[in-house]
Amino acid sequence: MITKNNLLEEFTYAPFSKIKNEHFKPTIISAIDAARAEIDAITNSKEKPNFENTIAALEFSGKQLDRVTSIFFNLNSAETNKEIQKIAQEVSPLLTDFKNDTILNKTLFDKVKSVYEIQDQLELSVEQKTLLDEKYKAFSRNGANLPEDKQKELREIDKELSSLSLKFGENVLEETNKFELHITNEEDLKGLPDSFKEEAKSVAADKEKEGWIFTLQYPSYIPFMKYVENRELRKKMALAFGSKGFHNDELDNQENVLKIAKLRHRRANLLGFKTHAHFVLEQRMAETPDKVNNFLDQILEKAKPAAEREFSELENFAKKLDGIDQLQKWDAAFYGEKLKQELFDLNDEKLKPYFELESVIQGVFLVSNKLYGLNFTEVFDVDKYHPDVKTYQVTDEQNKDIALLYADFHPREGKRGGAWMTGYKPQYIQNGKNERPHISIVCNFTKPSKKDPSLLTFNEVTTLFHEFGHALHGMLANTTYPSISGANVYWDFVELPSQVLENWCYEKEALQLFAKHYKTGETIPMELVEKIKESANFHEGMATVRQLSFGMLDLSWHGIDPTNISNVKAHEDEAFEPTKLYPDVDKNCMSTSFSHIFQGGYSAGYYSYKWAEVLDADTFEYFQEQGIFSREVANKFRENILSQGGTEHPMTLYKRFRGKEPQPEALLKRAGLLPKE
Numbered sequence: 001m002i003t004k005n006n007l008l009e010e011f012t013y014a015p016f017s018k019i020k021n022e023h024f025k026p027t028i029i030s031a032i033d034a035a036r037a038e039i040d041a042i043t044n045s046k047e048k049p050n051f052e053n054t055i056a057a058l059e060f061s062g063k064q065l066d067r068v069t070s071i072f073f074n075l076n077s078a079e080t081n082k083e084i085q086k087i088a089q090e091v092s093p094l095l096t097d098f099k100n101d102t103i104l105n106k107t108l109f110d111k112v113k114s115v116y117e118i119q120d121q122l123e124l125s126v127e128q129k130t131l132l133d134e135k136y137k138a139f140s141r142n143g144a145n146l147p148e149d150k151q152k153e154l155r156e157i158d159k160e161l162s163s164l165s166l167k168f169g170e171n172v173l174e175e176t177n178k179f180e181l182h183i184t185n186e187e188d189l190k191g192l193p194d195s196f197k198e199e200a201k202s203v204a205a206d207k208e209k210e211g212w213i214f215t216l217q218y219p220s221y222i223p224f225m226k227y228v229e230n231r232e233l234r235k236k237m238a239l240a241f242g243s244k245g246f247h248n249d250e251l252d253n254q255e256n257v258l259k260i261a262k263l264r265h266r267r268a269n270l271l272g273f274k275t276h277a278h279f280v281l282e283q284r285m286a287e288t289p290d291k292v293n294n295f296l297d298q299i300l301e302k303a304k305p306a307a308e309r310e311f312s313e314l315e316n317f318a319k320k321l322d323g324i325d326q327l328q329k330w331d332a333a334f335y336g337e338k339l340k341q342e343l344f345d346l347n348d349e350k351l352k353p354y355f356e357l358e359s360v361i362q363g364v365f366l367v368s369n370k371l372y373g374l375n376f377t378e379v380f381d382v383d384k385y386h387p388d389v390k391t392y393q394v395t396d397e398q399n400k401d402i403a404l405l406y407a408d409f410h411p412r413e414g415k416r417g418g419a420w421m422t423g424y425k426p427q428y429i430q431n432g433k434n435e436r437p438h439i440s441i442v443c444n445f446t447k448p449s450k451k452d453p454s455l456l457t458f459n460e461v462t463t464l465f466h467e468f469g470h471a472l473h474g475m476l477a478n479t480t481y482p483s484i485s486g487a488n489v490y491w492d493f494v495e496l497p498s499q500v501l502e503n504w505c506y507e508k509e510a511l512q513l514f515a516k517h518y519k520t521g522e523t524i525p526m527e528l529v530e531k532i533k534e535s536a537n538f539h540e541g542m543a544t545v546r547q548l549s550f551g552m553l554d555l556s557w558h559g560i561d562p563t564n565i566s567n568v569k570a571h572e573d574e575a576f577e578p579t580k581l582y583p584d585v586d587k588n589c590m591s592t593s594f595s596h597i598f599q600g601g602y603s604a605g606y607y608s609y610k611w612a613e614v615l616d617a618d619t620f621e622y623f624q625e626q627g628i629f630s631r632e633v634a635n636k637f638r639e640n641i642l643s644q645g646g647t648e649h650p651m652t653l654y655k656r657f658r659g660k661e662p663q664p665e666a667l668l669k670r671a672g673l674l675p676k677e
């Protein structure tokens with residue numbers, strides 16, 4: 001029997017309940033064909049290329065493909081199964097081929113380039129200019145302007161880089177998986193809470209072993225380092241964790257690191273950039289390696305004294321408690337946790353009763369209402385992919401449609417871990433109609449039980465606000481072109497809307513709206529809130545310096561010519577010198593398992609975490625000056641940031657909002673690294 005394929009029909013909302021898995025592949029194939037035909041129409045056109053018939057036409061091509069793949073890949077993250085995973089394996093190469101064919105299409109590039117070259121004669125809006133620049137660079141940054149032999153070299157480098165990164169990742173994974181610490185004497189686990197012991201016991205049982213097994217996976221490794229009193233065992237774990245890819249064996253990554261750094265440098269040179277970091281940062285708010293280096297140095301100067309203070313405080317604490325003379329890396333989490341408990345006596349269980357999920361959702365809705373005048377109405381006639389998913393119609397004060405919001409809060413089999421924001425339909429304006437977006441937030445919060453409603457940890461509360469901040473970026477988007485709408489902005493700018501919203505979780509005025517005890521209705525006591533704030537800053541100096549050290553290591557590989565580097569460990573030691581607190585461990589090396597930058601796409605981008613914090617603290621300071629619910633500041637933020645997406649350079653947008661460039665003082669103050677007035 002052939003079932004009707006509803007994905008091929010026109011639809012407003014994703015028709016989840018009518019989709020059969022077997023429809024995905026044929027639909028994606030036919031959508032690729034349709035997209036190819038649209039591109040052929042551009043390249044075959046006899047008209048002289050102009051913005052509309054080339055750039056805008058390219059931008060709006062493949063719309064059906066985008067919608068179908070967004071449904072498919074979102075499901076693969078939030079409600080997957082073996083069948084969907086298999087289809088993903090099958091369609092991914094087809095999509096890559098299509099993408100590559102487009103980027104390597106010479107006729108198409110020539111047309112784009114001819115528009116690019118006459119742009120000054122065209123009366124383009126700022127947004128159109130940005131779009132033109134983006135389209136042109138998508139080709140040129142992949143070598144479209146190079147002579148044939150150089151293009152060939154570039155393709156070969158790309159191929160080699162992708163297999164090296166893959167190999168790098170496989171080695172790290174295998175190193176992580178092959179290590180286990182098998183404990184048979186319970187005495188060795190003194191200090192470890194029962195729940196983690198149980199977990200380790202079941203890992204052992206799965207392997208038909210007695211006792212407890214610990215691994216280098218975070219959920220096993222982190223509690224071990226935090227709680228286990230046996231210092232020798234902590235050392236053993238830390239040495240194993242820190243030496244992944246650094247054993248001079250078949251899983252060693254030193255050669256891979258050197259090759260990747262050198263190939264990236266060569267690739268950047270071919271494209272006319274001084275270093276790989278110059279290449280990457282061309283499309284970032286930070287713009288140049290110099291700016292990033294200055295930024296990191298500037299924060300380090302302020303954070304280092306605090307970090308040194310904290311370090312010696314911790315060292316004294318460990319000495320007093322256990323007679324430790326020289327604090328080592330494997331002592332950091334353990335004594336840090338002990339000192340924190342002594343200072344704050346704060347735990348999740350104390351806070352959770354004030355954060356019932358439903359109240360927190362209403363809280364984030366209310367905050368959005370006070371800031372942006374948004375109203376959220378739960379609707380029940382929109383198709384969803386799982387009964388747990390909630391759908392809301394979002395409207396503004398004039399009752400105008402703003403967006404559709406999907407919210408999927410609880411874990412289940414088939415959903416990956418973590419929390420994220422995504423979309424099923426972008427916002428854009430076509431034929432005079434402003435198409436409103438369909439945005440989704442997906443989380444993994446504790447489910448309600450028969451006895452209790454879903455009660456969130458404070459960390460989950462800030463996570464919800466974080467993802468909701470991303471969602472606002474998507475929902476309030478108001479641009480013409482979908483590829484630069486909403487959260488489609490430079491990487492070091494994308495976390496501003498999300499991180500800034502987290503600030504409201506620490507404010508009395510906001511908490512009073514929703515943080516009420518689920519049984520008594522009592523508002524959260526302010527001394528608890530103060531404690532949350534203070535404990536959030538615990539050892540902030542050391543944490544900051546640690547993060548800066550990763551950013552500096554990243555740039556040490558990507559912001560210079562690496563041709564003459566031959567010793568990975570020696571190079572790394574040099575890069576770490578300004579941020580060093582603990583004695584070096586010669587058996588350990590960070591670069592050989594630094595997957596963020598050698599496997600994933602974060603090369604020359606690690607600084608972004610701190611960068612975004614500076615932006616969000618600087619933004620929130622503005623709110624604090626005018627009142628955290630100031631409509632005036634909120635309007636400015638909406639007009640200049642949230643609604644603008646990537647239509648202009650983020651620094652331009654930011655300055656228009658704030659009246660000046662972002663300054664790090666607000667962050668340093670918030671983190672307790674500057675004296676408070």
Ligand SMILES: [Zn+2]
Pocket residue numbers: 466470495498
């Ligand atoms: Zn985020």
